[in-house]
Amino acid sequence: MNLYILRHASAGTRRPNPAIDVKRPLDKEGKEQCLLVANYLNALRVQFDLIASSPLKRALQTASLVGTELAYDSKILVTDALAPSGSVAGFQHLVGQLSRYDNVLVVGHNPNLPQFLGALTCSSGRTNVRLRKGAVARVDCSVRPGQLIWLTDPRVLRQIYSSVAKSSRRKTSRK
Numbered sequence: 137m138n139l140y141i142l143r144h145a146s147a148g149t150r151r152p153n154p155a156i157d158v159k160r161p162l163d164k165e166g167k168e169q170c171l172l173v174a175n176y177l178n179a180l181r182v183q184f185d186l187i188a189s190s191p192l193k194r195a196l197q198t199a200s201l202v203g204t205e206l207a208y209d210s211k212i213l214v215t216d217a218l219a220p221s222g223s224v225a226g227f228q229h230l231v232g233q234l235s236r237y238d239n240v241l242v243v244g245h246n247p248n249l250p251q252f253l254g255a256l257t258c259s260s261g262r263t264n265v266r267l268r269k270g271a272v273a274r275v276d277c278s279v280r281p282g283q284l285i286w287l288t289d290p291r292v293l294r295q296i297y298s299s300v301a302k303s304s305r306r307k308t309s310r311k
Contacts, residue, residue, distance in 0.1 A: 137277045138285075139231065139256070140182070140241040142202065143249050145169035145270040145290070147194035162197045169270035169290040170198055174205030176293050177272070184208050185237040188230070190218040190244045198270075199243040218244035227252045231277065256282035 145166035151157035162170070184206060189199035191214050199212050217226040222244070234240045244252070246267060253273060254263035259281050267273070271289035275282045 137231075137235050137237060138239045139234075139275045139277050139282070140177075140184070140239070140272060141249060141253055141267075141275065142173065142198065142241060142243045142272045143267040143269055144190070144192075144195040144198040144243055144245060145173075145201075147269075159193050161193050162201075166194070166198070166269070167201065170201035171205060172290045172293040172297065173270055173272050174202045175297070176288065177202070177206055182206065182239060184239050184241045186210070186213060186234060187241045188213040188215055188218060188234070188243070190214075190220070190222075191216060192219065192245070195243045195245065199241070202241070202243075218242055220245045220248060222248050222252075224248075224251055224255045228255060231256070235277065253284070257284045 145162050146169055147160045147166055148163045151160060184203070187199050187203050187208055187210075189195045189212050195218065196212065196214065203212065215230060216222060217230040227248070230242075250263070250265045250267050253265050253267070253275065256275050256277065257263060265273075265287070268289040268291065271287065273287040274285040276285055
């Protein structure tokens with residue numbers, strides 16, 4: 137199974153009240169990050185068999201926007217295993233349930249997503265991976281421990297797409 141781990145995109149400033157913070161939506165930058173990630177995954181010709189998300193609004197919006205751009209038309213699996221309060225054991229149980237699929241996208245939060253990534257890719261479970269908002273990683277879970285194939289974030293993708301958009305032709309006008 138190829139597991140794609142995506143941290144939710146930018147959602148503005150954290151709210152001090154947890155009941156309000158749960159409903160915090162993506163901001164304009166977050167929506168742009170979702171499109172960058174989706175364009176990148178489209179360029180790699182990735183198709184998801186299943187998308188799973190944390191129940192928090194910003195994660196669900198990220199999963200929905202990326203899924204829509206990738207023509208994912210099934211229902212998004214909402215699971216507390218990807219919530220900020222989720223545990224490594226709960227995440228590993230979820231991965232076990234999802235192992236029948238070929239390509240799965242999970243969308244969650246810091247600080248537990250880097251912990252989950254470490255639990256998948258390191259036998260000791262201790263790694264120090266930084267996942268910025270909108271960062272996506274691909275892990276090959278067919279071997280134990282899982283193998284991190286790649287990791288990228290929207291800042292890198294923005295730089296790549298802006299350099300591609302510039303013309304490579306020399307200016308030939310003579311004035």
